[in-house]
Amino acid sequence: MKHSFIDQYNDLDSLIHRLDPRTKLITSLAFIVAVVLTPVSNWRVFAFYFCLIAALLIISKLPPLYVLKRSLVIFPFVLLIAIFIPFFKSGEVAGSYNIWLWQVSVTYDGLLILANVVVKAWLSILSLILLSATTKFTELLKGLRQLGVPEVIVLILSFMYRYVFILVDEVMRMRRARDSRNFGGSRLHKLRTIGNMIGTLFIRSYERGERIYAAMLSRGFDSNVRSLRLLSFKRVDAYFGAAFGLALIASAIIFW
Amino acid sequence: MDKVVDIENLSFSYPDGHQGLKDINLVVYFGENVALIGPNGAGKSTLLLHLNGILHGNSMVRICGLPVEEKNLKEIRRKVGLVFQDPEDQLFSPTVFDDVAFGPINMGYSELEVKQRVAQALKWVGMDGYEQRSPHHLSVGERKRIAIATVLSLNPQLLVLDEPTSNLDPRSKWSLIELLRQLPMTKVIAAHDLELVSALCQRTIILDEARIVAESTTTNILNDIPLLRTHGLAPQEKAIQAPG
Numbered sequence: 156m157k158h159s160f161i162d163q164y165n166d167l168d169s170l171i172h173r174l175d176p177r178t179k180l181i182t183s184l185a186f187i188v189a190v191v192l193t194p195v196s197n198w199r200v201f202a203f204y205f206c207l208i209a210a211l212l213i214i215s216k217l218p219p220l221y222v223l224k225r226s227l228v229i230f231p232f233v234l235l236i237a238i239f240i241p242f243f244k245s246g247e248v249a250g251s252y253n254i255w256l257w258q259v260s261v262t263y264d265g266l267l268i269l270a271n272v273v274v275k276a277w278l279s280i281l282s283l284i285l286l287s288a289t290t291k292f293t294e295l296l297k298g299l300r301q302l303g304v305p306e307v308i309v310l311i312l313s314f315m316y317r318y319v320f321i322l323v324d325e326v327m328r329m330r331r332a333r334d335s336r337n338f339g340g341s342r343l344h345k346l347r348t349i350g351n352m353i354g355t356l357f358i359r360s361y362e363r364g365e366r367i368y369a370a371m372l373s374r375g376f377d378s379n380v381r382s383l384r385l386l387s388f389k390r391v392d393a394y395f396g397a398a399f400g401l402a403l404i405a406s407a408i409i410f411w
Numbered sequence: 412m413d414k415v416v417d418i419e420n421l422s423f424s425y426p427d428g429h430q431g432l433k434d435i436n437l438v439v440y441f442g443e444n445v446a447l448i449g450p451n452g453a454g455k456s457t458l459l460l461h462l463n464g465i466l467h468g469n470s471m472v473r474i475c476g477l478p479v480e481e482k483n484l485k486e487i488r489r490k491v492g493l494v495f496q497d498p499e500d501q502l503f504s505p506t507v508f509d510d511v512a513f514g515p516i517n518m519g520y521s522e523l524e525v526k527q528r529v530a531q532a533l534k535w536v537g538m539d540g541y542e543q544r545s546p547h548h549l550s551v552g553e554r555k556r557i558a559i560a561t562v563l564s565l566n567p568q569l570l571v572l573d574e575p576t577s578n579l580d581p582r583s584k585w586s587l588i589e590l591l592r593q594l595p596m597t598k599v600i601a602a603h604d605l606e607l608v609s610a611l612c613q614r615t616i617i618l619d620e621a622r623i624v625a626e627s628t629t630t631n632i633l634n635d636i637p638l639l640r641t642h643g644l645a646p647q648e649k650a651i652q653a654p655g
Binding site: 292317320363366367369371373374375381382 | 460463465485488491492493495497499500501502503504505506509512513514516517518519522525543545546547561562565
C-alpha cells in the first residue's frame with residue numbers, strides 16, 4: 156500500500172524546496188524562538204510574523220487548504236493545556252459564574268494569555284509545516300546530522316520514517332482481517348479486540364526489530380553509526396538566511 | 412578444492428531450550444551452489460544465521476578457513492553476504508543508496524569507494540538509477556533485488572539467501588533466478604521453491620527436525636519422490652490426482 160502522509164508535497168519545486176535543509180532547520184528554529192520570546196501584548200509583531208510565514212508559504216506553492224488542515228491538528232493539545240489559564244490568572248474580572256458550590260471567575264489577563272498561547276502555537280506549527288512539507292525527510296535527516304545532532308537520534312528518526320509505513324500497513328491488514336470476521340458483539344468485546352491488536356502489533360514490531368538488528372550486524376554494524384557527508388550550502392541559502400534573520404531582528408527593533 | 416564453509420558437529424539450542432540444530436556437518440566448496448530445503452521450522456534459517464556469526468552453536472564454523480569468532484567477525488561478515496527473507500527487514504534506511512552503502516560505510520571504505528561499490532552493486536542487480544528512491548515506494552521484486560545489492564556492495568565470497576523467491580510472481584521470480592545465476596560467487600540458498608532449487612543448485616541438502624537427513628545432487632534428491640514425501644516436500648499420493 157502507498158501512503159503519502161509524510162511526504163505528500165515534497166516533490167514540488169520552489170525556492171523554499173531548493174534551499175539546503177540546514178538553512179530551513181535553523182531559520183525555523185529561529186522563528187519559533189522569536190515567536191515564543193515575543194511579549195504577550197505585542198500584537199503588531201505577531202501580525203508581522205504571520206505575514207512573514209504566510210509569504211513563505213505562498214512562495215513554497217503548498218496548497219493553502221492543506222496547510223490550514225494540518226495546522227489545526229495542534230489545537231486539541233494546546234487547548235487542553237491552556238483552557239484553564241483564564242480561570243486562574245488574577246486581574247480584572249471579565250465574568251463570574253456560579254457552578255454548584257464554586258464561584259468561578261474569568262479574567263481579562265487570563266483570556267489574553269490564552270489567546271496568546273494559541274497564536275504562538277499556531278505560528279510555530281505553521282513554520283514546522285513549512286519545513287516538513289518542503290523538505291524530503293531524507294534531506295532533513297542529513298541536515299540534522301550535519302548540524303551535529305547525535306547519530307543515534309538521527310538513526311532512530313530514520314527508522315521511524317522507514318517503518319511507520321510498514322506499521323500502518325500492518326494495522327490496516329489487521330483491521331481488515333478483524334472486519335471480515337466481525338459479527339457485532341458488545342462494546343467491551345470490541346475494546347478487548349482492539350487491545351489484542353495493539354498487543355500483537357507490539358510483539359510483531361519487537362520481533363521485526365530483532366530481525367532488522369540481525370540484518371544490520373550481517374553488514375558489519377558494530378554500534379558505531381557512520382555516514383557520508385553529502386550536503387553543501389548554495390549561495391541562495393546565504394541570501395535566504397540573511398534576509399530571514401534581518402526580518403526577525405527588524406521586527407524586534409521596529410515594533411517593540 | 413577450497414572449502415568456503417566448513418561445519419563439524421554443530422548443535423545449537425535456543426535460550427528457551429528448543430533444539431535448533433543437531434549434529435550438523437556441512438562443507439561447501441568454492442564456486443558451488445548449495446540448496447537447503449526442508450519443512451517450516453526445520454532449522455534452515457537457524458543454520459544460515461550461524462554462517463556469519465549472528466548465532467553461535469557448540470562448535471566452530473569456519474568460513475574460508477577463518478573460524479567464526481569475535482575477533483574475526485568483521486572479516487567474516489565482509490566475506491559472507493546474508494540476505495534475509497523479508498526485504499522489509501533487510502532494507503532499513505530511508506533511501507536505496509543509504510541501504511546499499513550501509514555495509515561499505517561500516518567497513519570504513521572511503522567516500523569515493525563507497526559510491527563506486529554502490530553503483531556497481533546496483534548495476535549487478537539491474538537497478539541503477541534507483542539510488543534516491545525510498546524502499547516503501549518500490550515493488551516486492553525491486554525490493555528483493557535491492558536487498559541482494561545491499562550485500563553485493565561488500566563483494567562477498569559467499570552469498571547466503573533465505574527464501575529469495577518468496578512472495579514473487581512467476582515473472583519476477585524467474586528474472587531473479589536469472590540474476591542469481593549470473594552472480595559468480597558461491598551460494599547457499601534456503602528455499603521451499605523446488606523450481607528455484609533445480610534451476611540454480613547442483614547439490615541439495617534436506618534438513619528436518621534440526622538434522623541433516625539427506626544430501627546428494629539436486630537431480631537425485633528431486634527425483635526421489637518417496638524421500639521428499641517423508642519430509643513433507645512433495646504432496647501425498649492421493650493429493651496429486653487431478654480433480655474430476
